[in-house]
Amino acid sequence: MPASPIYKRVLLKLSGEALMGDDAFGINRATIERIVADIAEVVQLGTQLAVVIGGGNIFRGVAGGAAGMDRATADYMGMLGTMINALALQDAMRQTGIEARVQSALRMDQVAEPYIRPRAIHHLKAGKVVIFAAGTGNPFFTTDTAAALRGAEIGAEVVLKATRVDGVYSADPKRAPTASRYAMIRFDEAIQRNLQVMDATAFALCRDQKLPVRVFSINKTGALKRIMDGQDEGTLIHL
Numbered sequence: 001m002p003a004s005p006i007y008k009r010v011l012l013k014l015s016g017e018a019l020m021g022d023d024a025f026g027i028n029r030a031t032i033e034r035i036v037a038d039i040a041e042v043v044q045l046g047t048q049l050a051v052v053i054g055g056g057n058i059f060r061g062v063a064g065g066a067a068g069m070d071r072a073t074a075d076y077m078g079m080l081g082t083m084i085n086a087l088a089l090q091d092a093m094r095q096t097g098i099e100a101r102v103q104s105a106l107r108m109d110q111v112a113e114p115y116i117r118p119r120a121i122h123h124l125k126a127g128k129v130v131i132f133a134a135g136t137g138n139p140f141f142t143t144d145t146a147a148a149l150r151g152a153e154i155g156a157e158v159v160l161k162a163t164r165v166d167g168v169y170s171a172d173p174k175r176a177p178t179a180s181r182y183a184m185i186r187f188d189e190a191i192q193r194n195l196q197v198m199d200a201t202a203f204a205l206c207r208d209q210k211l212p213v214r215v216f217s218i219n220k221t222g223a224l225k226r227i228m229d230g231q232d233e234g235t236l237i238h239l
């Protein structure tokens, strides 16, 4: 008999760049299948799982064209990019036998349900994964902030930020190879130190809503399950 998961309802923030694998941009099939296999493990435990998907992998492919554009227009392009990822993720989940619904913060009625909070909660209670697309629906925000917002709205116990780094470091580990990883850090310290792993708006919203965040590497197979088992994985950001 498997141990019961430590969380009943979680918000998983999946970085768009995580879907690229080793490619320069876009969606790497093997990578998305591996991520979905990890997700399937925790869904099978009975955890209610909602996902906010990023768009960095799509936006990177159009970044040249977006250079010099009006910021709000470029942001809407970014939000549309998250919808591409959401549909790919939903399809990969369906192929694994996971039932998933995409809800979009921007109206796209032919493609996905609009975001309706009670409906999202209804899906979660029915054991479906809900994928939130199009971020907050507003320019000048990020999908990290969308994760904080939706996480608070659905009453998630934690935001799990799955990314390409294995936690929060004293400086960006891509630029500072000697940076050290925190096992735990308070929101106030992360904001004060301007740690860029999440944007300050997302940090502040999670702090104000008393919603802890765990940053972990999506490239470590089984990490999501280990978090559900209560094992130490990545970095916990707390009050």
Ligand SMILES: Nc1ncnc2c1ncn2[C@@H]1O[C@H](COP(=O)(O)OP(=O)(O)OP(=O)(O)O)[C@@H](O)[C@H]1O
Binding pocket: 014, 015, 016, 017, 018, 053, 054, 055, 056, 057, 143, 144, 162, 163, 164, 165, 167, 168, 169, 170, 171, 172, 173, 174, 195, 196, 197, 198
């Ligand atoms: N102090 C830090 N600790 C850890 N990572 C950091 C830190 N500062 C900056 N980073 C960077 O933050 C990034 C984590 O964000 P992530 O890759 O999830 O991007 P995102 O903007 O949230 O998602 P997307 O790929 O969808 O745009 C890592 O690539 C890492 O290099």
Ligand SMILES: O=c1ccn([C@@H]2O[C@H](COP(=O)(O)O)[C@@H](O)[C@H]2O)c(=O)[nH]1
Binding pocket: 016, 053, 054, 055, 056, 059, 074, 075, 076, 077, 078, 079, 081, 134, 135, 136, 137, 138, 139, 140, 141, 142, 143, 144, 145, 146
């Ligand atoms: O609420 C939001 C969320 C996202 N955007 C735009 O989309 C891209 C991609 O999102 P990431 O969080 O970087 O994955 C982002 O750069 C913004 O341009 C947005 O405007 N509003």
